[in-house]
Amino acid sequence: MVSVIIPAAGQGRRMQAHHNKVFLMLAKEPILVHTLRQFAEVEDVGECIVVVGKGEEKETFELLKSASSVHSLPDCRIVTGGEERQDSVWNGLQVVSPDADIVLVHDAARPLVTPAIIGRVIRAARRTGGAVAAVPVKDTIKVAGDDGNVASTPDRSTLWAVQTPQGFQKDLLVRANEQAIADGFRGTDDASLVERLGMPVELSLGSYENIKITTPGDLIIAESFWKARQEADDIRVPEGRGLRA
Numbered sequence: 001m002v003s004v005i006i007p008a009a010g011q012g013r014r015m016q017a018h019h020n021k022v023f024l025m026l027a028k029e030p031i032l033v034h035t036l037r038q039f040a041e042v043e044d045v046g047e048c049i050v051v052v053g054k055g056e057e058k059e060t061f062e063l064l065k066s067a068s069s070v071h072s073l074p075d076c077r078i079v080t081g082g083e084e085r086q087d088s089v090w091n092g093l094q095v096v097s098p099d100a101d102i103v104l105v106h107d108a109a110r111p112l113v114t115p116a117i118i119g120r121v122i123r124a125a126r127r128t129g130g131a132v133a134a135v136p137v138k139d140t141i142k143v144a145g146d147d148g149n150v151a152s153t154p155d156r157s158t159l160w161a162v163q164t165p166q167g168f169q170k171d172l173l174v175r176a177n178e179q180a181i182a183d184g185f186r187g188t189d190d191a192s193l194v195e196r197l198g199m200p201v202e203l204s205l206g207s208y209e210n211i212k213i214t215t216p217g218d219l220i221i222a223e224s225f226w227k228a229r230q231e232a233d234d235i236r237v238p239e240g241r242g243l244r245a
């Protein structure tokens with residue numbers, strides 16, 4: 001069984017919304033609800049743990065209760081987050097079911113993830129032990145030197161921009177977090193904790209649309225992606241429909 005931890009306990013400072021951005025509306029629905037709906041479509045996902053800020057637990061419970069009367073959502077537990085994302089994931093890990101073999105971590109702030117991306121990460125994590133959704137970078141990346149000048153230009157063909165979901169065998173993710181805590185290591189994603197154990201992490205194809213809503217402009221971009229997706233769904237004729245008079 002796959003358990004998914006959804007870190008949603010940030011403060012959305014770069015969004016400048018003065019409120020946790022995961023509750024902001026995207027196409028008439030809170031970002032968090034969009035995100036959870038995608039996981040409801042993946043059969044392997046048997047458990048969902050939403051990690052929210054201290055004091056946001058009740059609001060989240062009410063939100064998910066009312067959203068689940070309209071949409072299919074996974075069964076979610078609500079857990080209180082920590083200071084940094086890594087602390088929030090750790091808090092979520094504490095309540096993962098003993099039945100889970102794979103744990104996915106997915107940012108609540110990436111509502112444009114799809115069941116196909118989630119499915120690929122699950123399969124890759126089962127195969128390799130760890131996997132991350134990622135896309136080849138489109139820009140040329142420079143490494144800056146201390147003097148503010150370019151120090152080097154890495155070969156772009158080897159560079160990938162990493163997203164979530166990130167998926168791991170449960171015991172590996174627990175061990176990686178325990179080691180990071182023991183060493184005082186802070187990573188910017190979950191995979192970096194696993195990488196420091198010397199364990200392999202597979203790059204699994206994500207999508208350029210699977211953006212993290214970080215700054216106000218990202219919400220506008222996400223709205224257009226969402227609208228385009230809806231329009232594509234509207235013109236797709238379901239099998240058999242419209243064939244009979």
Ligand code: CTP
Nearest residue numbers: 007008009010011012013014083084088108109
């Ligand atoms: N997150 C979390 N706990 C924290 C910090 C972040 O669960 N202490 C979550 C966010 O809610 C988000 C994801 O981690 O879904 C990615 O973080 P980010 O995009 O940085 O969100 P915020 O921390 O909310 O934004 P900012 O850094 O601009 O304040």
Ligand code: MG
Nearest residue numbers: 010011012085
């Ligand atoms: Mg943050």
